[in-house]
Amino acid sequence: MFRSNIHTIGVMTSGGDSPGMNPGIRAVVRAGLANGLRVIGIEDGYEGLLNARFKELGARDVGGILQRGGTFLRTARSMEFKTPEGQRKAIRNLNNAGIDALVILGGDGSLTGGMALAAQGVPVVGIPASIDNDIFGTDMCIGVDTALNTIVDAINKLRDTASSHNRAFLVETMGRHCGYLAVQAGIITGAEMVVVPEFETPFEEVATAVDEAYKRGKLHCIIVVAEGAKLNATELAQKLEEMKLGFDTRVTVLGHVQRGGKPTAFDRFLATRFGVKAVEFLLSGQTGVMTGLDGREIVPVPLSQVVSRPRTLSEEYMKMARMLAR
Ligand SMILES: Nc1ncnc2c1ncn2[C@@H]1O[C@H](COP(=O)(O)OP(=O)(O)O)[C@@H](O)[C@H]1O
Numbered sequence: 001m002f003r004s005n006i007h008t009i010g011v012m013t014s015g016g017d018s019p020g021m022n023p024g025i026r027a028v029v030r031a032g033l034a035n036g037l038r039v040i041g042i043e044d045g046y047e048g049l050l051n052a053r054f055k056e057l058g059a060r061d062v063g064g065i066l067q068r069g070g071t072f073l074r075t076a077r078s079m080e081f082k083t084p085e086g087q088r089k090a091i092r093n094l095n096n097a098g099i100d101a102l103v104i105l106g107g108d109g110s111l112t113g114g115m116a117l118a119a120q121g122v123p124v125v126g127i128p129a130s131i132d133n134d135i136f137g138t139d140m141c142i143g144v145d146t147a148l149n150t151i152v153d154a155i156n157k158l159r160d161t162a163s164s165h166n167r168a169f170l171v172e173t174m175g176r177h178c179g180y181l182a183v184q185a186g187i188i189t190g191a192e193m194v195v196v197p198e199f200e201t202p203f204e205e206v207a208t209a210v211d212e213a214y215k216r217g218k219l220h221c222i223i224v225v226a227e228g229a230k231l232n233a234t235e236l237a238q239k240l241e242e243m244k245l246g247f248d249t250r251v252t253v254l255g256h257v258q259r260g261g262k263p264t265a266f267d268r269f270l271a272t273r274f275g276v277k278a279v280e281f282l283l284s285g286q287t288g289v290m291t292g293l294d295g296r297e298i299v300p301v302p303l304s305q306v307v308s309r310p311r312t313l314s315e316e317y318m319k320m321a322r323m324l325a326r
Pocket residue numbers: 014015016046076077078079080081082106107108109110111112113114116129130
């Protein structure tokens with residue numbers, strides 16, 4: 001049987017916060033303790049790793065956080081960690097504190113950082129946590145479901161105003177270079193059009209969708225635009241206004257409201273499963289991997305694949321959004 005030489009693990013959150021990080025930390029801590037490990041919380045992501053902001057976590061320290069958005073360990077983006085000197089300092093701090101292995105909850109950038117540490121001999125397991133759902137190797141990241149529900153609530157409300165005033169609303173969703181949130185939200189709110197970075201949408205197509213919705217007698221027109229799209233929501237609105245189509249035009253940039261809030265049941269459960277599996281992977285010697293959701297299973301996905309392969313957006317869902325918007 002494989003005998004682990006891991007006695008103390010560190011857990012940290014990094015990059016943009018996402019709802020479900022807290023349940024993920026809780027699961028890592030409690031699964032670690034259940035397996036006889038010491039668990040050290042690292043505050044402020046890689047920034048805290050570089051400054052040795054470490055605190056030992058017991059079972060009670062992670063009580064009452066399941067339902068809280070954000071991350072009680074806090075998170076950060078760190079330029080210094082990207083440098084070889086920064087990474088050397090991080091490894092020295094881990095060694096000094098007797099931390100044998102790391103669980104990192106974060107997005108693509110954080111997992112790239114985890115890969116760098118793994119390449120230098122640190123046992124690492126990554127947990128995908130980002131509202132963007134832009135990570136290769138997992139069907140879903142922690143936080144996506146909650147963000148999507150927030151977007152849907154917002155669009156439902158905007159639709160009330162859009163129909164009451166006969167307006168076209170351009171709603172900008174987050175996601176960096178990934179249109180996942182926009183497409184899913186477009187389908188489930190019945191948006192007239194979805195614009196994403198992954199597929200080219202000529203402006204004329206957007207204008208035609210707005211014009212046709214007006215001519216068909218629709219009271220409103222909702223266009224969901226991913227933040228990374230070639231023409232952003234504000235630019236599209238300006239161009240549409242110039243065309244003097246039937247609807248008045250307004251823009252709503254949803255922004256950081258999409259990142260906060262209490263995690264949905266789905267996100268809590270996914271985060272919990274990922275956390276438990278992360279500890280299991282570390283103890284069975286499966287390191288340099290990410291916990292990935294593959295259908296119903298949680299599987300180890302090599303970080304080398306995670307960071308080198310782009311996640312593709314389903315063309316089928318784009319077509320579905322377009323077909324159903326009539
Ligand atoms: N190529 C990289 N090499 C090493 N560390 C990285 C790299 N990219 C990102 N990181 C670290 O991960 C942090 C979070 O990454 P970021 O892309 O901002 O968020 P996320 O992990 O949510 O995608 C960065 O601030 C940096 O410290």
